[in-house]
Amino acid sequence: MNIALFSILFFVFLIPGILFRRFYFTAEFSKEYFKSSYFELLLSTFLPATLFHLLGGTIIYVFFGYEFDYSLFIELTEKKVSAISLIQKSSIFKAIIYNLVICVLASILGYRLKQLIRKYKLDRKYKLLRYKNEWHYLVTGEILDFPNVPGEASTVDFVWVDLLVQTTEGTIIYTGVLSDYVLSKENGLDRIYLGEVVRRYLSDDGNKKRKEYAMPGNFMVFPFGNVINMNLTYYQIEDDDING
């Protein structure tokens, strides 16, 4: 068996599955695309790829009366025919067009499926469909839409964060409005951005006259490795004379 040729053909077979996965895990969930083990990766690309090829094969059979000749692949990998003679024998142009169409279809479906799941909040309702980026659900307040969690994410106007940070000077509490976050390679939190930050010493918390220091600047960046714990509170602004 021609292992190299078989590997190339297998890779071409997997491309629609790879694209489907790539477009399914986009934007805030894109890191999940890289996070699987090799077995998971193979399974999660092989299954959709097989489905797309079955679907594609059915469509071209029904609409164009063209049937796949699988024996050609077996002949090719078993070196019964050369690749050149196979290209001459089969319609390589049609095969390229077929693969391109399947790849585009897989990309669109992957992206649309993600959009549908997000639009109808299915990932929040069903654990099976939930993305592994738990921080996204937490920092955006989407966790409030999970079953058995009181509240509604759509009512959240801003997230107030308290960070307990250990420094050489002592333990400091930083409070502020959550602005953004960055995930680490391991899908943990790498950095967190806060706005309107005020800091105080934890040891001052019992004192009536505790000192607070406002931090200048638009955003303060906290490497999450230094953070002992984080307290998130979701707030709704009820009435405000915005123009006042």
Place this chain on the structure above:
Amino acid sequence: MRKLVQSKKATKILSNPGKVVHLRKAVEVERKSANTNTGKSGTIKVRRVGAI
């Protein structure tokens, strides 16, 4: 920077230094209130989401 849950209303308040002071104060009042889950300062009133 990617926008998270900050609503337009919150963004407008946060871009106004005078209002930010009241927002902070309103949050402090809410945290000190035992049962109401609301806090008010100036024209700004906040309510904790998800509090039972």
